[in-house]
Amino acid sequence: MAREPLSVVVTTFNNADTIGACLASVAFADEVVVLDSGSTDATRAIAEAASARVHVQPFAGYSAQKQAAIDLATHRWVLLLDSDETLPADAAARVRDALVEPTVAGYEMLRREWVFWRWQPARARLNHYVRLFDRGRARMSGHEVHESVVVDGPVRRLAAVIDHHGERDIEGRVDKANHYSTLQVRDRHTREPGALRLRMVAYPTVAFFRYYFLRGHWRGGWAGFIAARVHAFYAFLKYAKLYERRVSRRRG
Template identity: 75%
Template sequence: MGREQLSVVVTTFNSAGTLDACLRGVSWADEIVVLDSGSSDATTAIAAHYGARIHAQPFAGYSAQKQAAIDLASHRWVLLLDSDESLDADAAACLQQALCAPAHAAYRLWRREWQFWRWQSRRGRLNHYVRLFDRQRARMSDHEVHEEVQVDGPVGVLDAVIDHHGEPDIAGRVAKANRYSSLQQADLAKRKVSWLRLRMVAYPTVAFLRYYLLRGHWRSGWAGFIAARIHAFYAFLKYAKLYERQRPRD
C-alpha cells in the first residue's frame, strides 16, 4: 500500500550546527522545504546538500514564519520541524506507517529535550506537539511565542519521538527565557491578567514544582534541577515584565 506524499517544512536562521542532523533524519520524505531568514553561515549549503527547496524572506515572527513555510509546501501532508530537531529511524518508520492510511487530521509527536550536557530521562514526562498534519485542515496559531498548530479535525498521537537539541548551555537557556518573556507580552496583553503581584510571588514556585516533580525532571539529576529553576525564572519574568508594562510611570 502506498502512503501519502509528505513535505517536510523547516524554518532556519544560522542553523548550521543542527540542520544536518535535522534533514538527514527526513531525507526519505518526498519534499523538503526550507524557509531561511537571512543566514550568514552554511545553513543554505546544508539544505542544498539534501535537495531542499530553499526560499528566503525576512523573519516575520515565529508563527507567521512557520505558516509562510507551510504555505510553500507542495503536498497536502506536512511534517513541521524546527531546525534543531531531528528524528531517528524508529520515528521515521512510525511516521511512514501512519501516512499509509491516515486516520486523523493531524498527529502529535513526543519531544525529548537536551538539557545542557545530557538528554532528559526517558522515564520523565515528554511533551507532545502537533507536527504531522493535513495542511488543508490546519494553521499556525497567532501567538508571538509558544505557537502551535491548530487543527480542524481529530488529532491522534504517534509513538514517535523528536529529539530537540535546543540550547547547548545554561547561558543560552537563560537568554531564551529573557527573549521569550519579552515577546510574550503581546499575547498577555490580549487578555486581562488578574492578581498580577500574587502571580509574581507564587507562580514561579508552582512552575518549578510542576516542571521538576510532576514532569519528572528530577530524574535528570542536576541538569533537570537547573532546567526547572530556569523555567521558574521564565515564569517570574513574564509576569514581572507585564507588571512593569502596566505600572504607571512616576
C-alpha cells in the same frame, strides 16, 4: 496500499550546526522545504547540499514564518520540524506508516529534550505537539511565542518521539527565557491576568514544583534542577514584565 506523499518543512536562521542532522533524519520525505530568514552562516548551503528546496524571506515572527513555510509545501501532508530537531529512525518509520490512508487530520508527536549536557531522563514527562498534519485542515495559531498547529478535525497521538537538540548551555537557556517572556508580553493573544504581584511571588515556586517534581525532571540530576530553576525564572519574568507594562501604562 499507497502512502500519502510527505513534505517536511523547516524554518532556519543561522543553524549551520544543527540543520545537517535535521535534514539527514528526514531524507525519506518526498520533499523538504527550508524557509530561511537570511542566515549569514552556511545554513543555506548545507540545506541545498541536502537537496532541500530553499526559500528566503525576512523573519515575520515564529508563527507567521512557519505558516509561510507550510504554504510553500507541495504535498497535502506536512511534517513540521525545528532546525534543531531530528527524527530517529523508528519515528521516521511510524510517520511513514501513519501516512498509509490516514483517517485523521493530524498527529501529535512526543519530543525528547536535550538538557545542557544530557538527555532528559527516560521517565520524565515528554511534551507533545501536533507536527504531522493535513495542511488543508491545519494552520499556525498566530501566537508570537509558544506557537502551535491548530487542526480542524480529529487528532491522534503517534507513538513517535522527536529529538530536540535545544540550548546547549545555561546562558542560551536563560537568554531564551528572557526573549520568550518579552514576546509573550507583546503577544496580542496574551490576556493580562489579575493579582500580578501575587503571581510574581508565588508562581515561580509553583512552576519549579511542576517541572522538577510532577514532570519528573528530578531524575535528571543537576541538569534537571538547573532547568527547573530557569523555568521558574521564566515564569517570574513573564509576570514581572506584565506588571512593568501595567505600571508604564498608568504613568502614561
